[in-house]
Amino acid sequence: MSAFHFLRALSQINKTTPKSSLLLRSRRIRHAAYASMAYTAGRSRLWSRALLRRLQRRSRLRYFSSQRTRAVIAPRRLKAVRPRSGEPSRAEALRRLVPGGAGMDYCSLLDETAHYIQCLSSQVQLMQKVVGSISS
Amino acid sequence: MEAFSYEQHYPFLLDSPILPPTPFEMSLPIQQVGEMNNNSPSCFPYYFSAEAILGVSSVDARAYESSSSLDTATKAPSVESQIAPPSVVIESHDEKVPKHQGSMEKKRKNGDKTCSSSGRSKNVKESKSGKQRKRNCELKGKEEKKPKCDDLKATEAGEEPPPGYIHVRARRGQATDSHSLAERVRREKISERMKMLQGLVPGCDKVTGKALMLDEIINYVQSLQNQVEFLSMKLASTNPSLYDFGVDLDDFMDKPEKMENIPHQLTLVNPTTHFQPTAFDNATNNYQMIDPPVPLLLHCQGPTAFPQDGGSFMIQVGEQRQPILDQFEHNNMSSFQ
Numbered sequence: 001m002s003a004f005h006f007l008r009a010l011s012q013i014n015k016t017t018p019k020s021s022l023l024l025r026s027r028r029i030r031h032a033a034y035a036s037m038a039y040t041a042g043r044s045r046l047w048s049r050a051l052l053r054r055l056q057r058r059s060r061l062r063y064f065s066s067q068r069t070r071a072v073i074a075p076r077r078l079k080a081v082r083p084r085s086g087e088p089s090r091a092e093a094l095r096r097l098v099p100g101g102a103g104m105d106y107c108s109l110l111d112e113t114a115h116y117i118q119c120l121s122s123q124v125q126l127m128q129k130v131v132g133s134i135s136s
Numbered sequence: 137m138e139a140f141s142y143e144q145h146y147p148f149l150l151d152s153p154i155l156p157p158t159p160f161e162m163s164l165p166i167q168q169v170g171e172m173n174n175n176s177p178s179c180f181p182y183y184f185s186a187e188a189i190l191g192v193s194s195v196d197a198r199a200y201e202s203s204s205s206l207d208t209a210t211k212a213p214s215v216e217s218q219i220a221p222p223s224v225v226i227e228s229h230d231e232k233v234p235k236h237q238g239s240m241e242k243k244r245k246n247g248d249k250t251c252s253s254s255g256r257s258k259n260v261k262e263s264k265s266g267k268q269r270k271r272n273c274e275l276k277g278k279e280e281k282k283p284k285c286d287d288l289k290a291t292e293a294g295e296e297p298p299p300g301y302i303h304v305r306a307r308r309g310q311a312t313d314s315h316s317l318a319e320r321v322r323r324e325k326i327s328e329r330m331k332m333l334q335g336l337v338p339g340c341d342k343v344t345g346k347a348l349m350l351d352e353i354i355n356y357v358q359s360l361q362n363q364v365e366f367l368s369m370k371l372a373s374t375n376p377s378l379y380d381f382g383v384d385l386d387d388f389m390d391k392p393e394k395m396e397n398i399p400h401q402l403t404l405v406n407p408t409t410h411f412q413p414t415a416f417d418n419a420t421n422n423y424q425m426i427d428p429p430v431p432l433l434l435h436c437q438g439p440t441a442f443p444q445d446g447g448s449f450m451i452q453v454g455e456q457r458q459p460i461l462d463q464f465e466h467n468n469m470s471s472f473q
Binding site for chain 2: 029128
């Protein structure tokens with residue numbers, strides 16, 4: 001399913017984005033990869049929900065900025081980073097990596113990380129396959 | 137003392153559901169806890185009296201079996217233990233906790249001894265098992281009021297008080313107030329998740345210690361994210377050339393088709409798929425030259441015509457890619473569902 005979504009998005013990106021701007025294309029492809037991944041994981045997962053929300057917000061921002069040149073950037077909520085009791089200090093780094101990790105407790109953070117790793121690695125496999133089949 | 141409290145729980149897990157109260161002497165050699173043979177019976181009447189009086193439901197028996205199989209393998213209970221009801225998981229995991237959190241345990245033990253009746257000598261305890269049970273009952277009542285983290289336990293206890301009341305009991309020498317019980321549940325959940333992650337992250341099983349494991353996990357996630365970035369760069373740089381040569385497209389093309397063999401029954405993809413053939417316009421032209429019946433249908437009928445015709449056609453064209461894709465698809469689907 002993820003492969004299907006991703007390839008569809010890829011073909012659309014190829015259609016719409018100009019071929020010259022490599023950076024834009026690669027960013028859009030990356031977003032498509034994450035979006036297809038999160039979409040496949042479904043809304044039951046915290047990380048996929050957070051990822052989709054983030055991507056949506058970004059696309060909305062892009063839409064706004066293209067519409068009226070002045071981007072309406074919502075001020076980012078800054079959560080007070082306090083060392084949570086009973087968890088290793090490295091957990092904060094993991095929170096930053098896993099989407100939506102800031103709001104999770106440590107237990108579900110680990111759970112979501114496991115699922116996220118699974119999805120991410122299969123997405124990487126898919127992209128490798130696509131790249132391989134294209135370049136060969 | 138540490139080792140003692142660690143081991144003494146085994147026979148209970150293993151044999152209590154299967155065997156009636158008598159044979160715990162027999163069960164001990166299996167667990168090779170001979171060194172504590174003289175100690176264990178003293179703590180046993182406590183368990184068995186409760187067990188024998190109340191009986192065990194079928195669900196509990198299953199749970200016990202699963203946990204006992206885990207224990208006999210002396211393996212860390214991992215994903216399997218998710219099947220078991222939470223309260224049983226608590227029990228099966230508890231043996232691990234004292235090892236990691238030795239200092240905390242000791243502290244707790246001290247507190248326990250000073251403040252409560254549970255930390256007395258064995259003989260006293262043996263004689264007062266009835267009292268102890270009563271006390272645990274109280275504890276259970278307290279437990280039910282607590283909303284967070286123990287809600288599963290609490291609900292279970294609400295449905296069938298006797299088994300719940302057996303399960304949530306803290307073992308001898310452990311703190312029994314609701315906070316430390318909840319803390320123990322949480323810790324044991326965390327270690328279970330850690331085990332799960334250990335299986336997922338390559339190279340994580342070699343390192344010891346939670347901090348190092350977390351480092352490994354972080355590195356792995358980072359490397360995966362970097363890989364996604366790198367691959368998207370690569371895709372962005374290679375893709376435009378595709379549309380200059382329609383020939384290259386057909387091995388790009390067979391993937392969506394392969395994917396459609398699966399969502400055959402999924403109607404939700406159908407409305408959106410129609411732009412896909414248009415994206416591969418020149419590819420379909422290619423097909424038309426080789427295989428007339430297929431491609432024009434693509435435009436008007438969309439994906440429903442795709443799998444049968446396109447799939448069989450692709451077998452002719454790109455058969456060397458077929459196994460790769462199939463295999464890929466298998467692991468893709470399996471990892472997602």
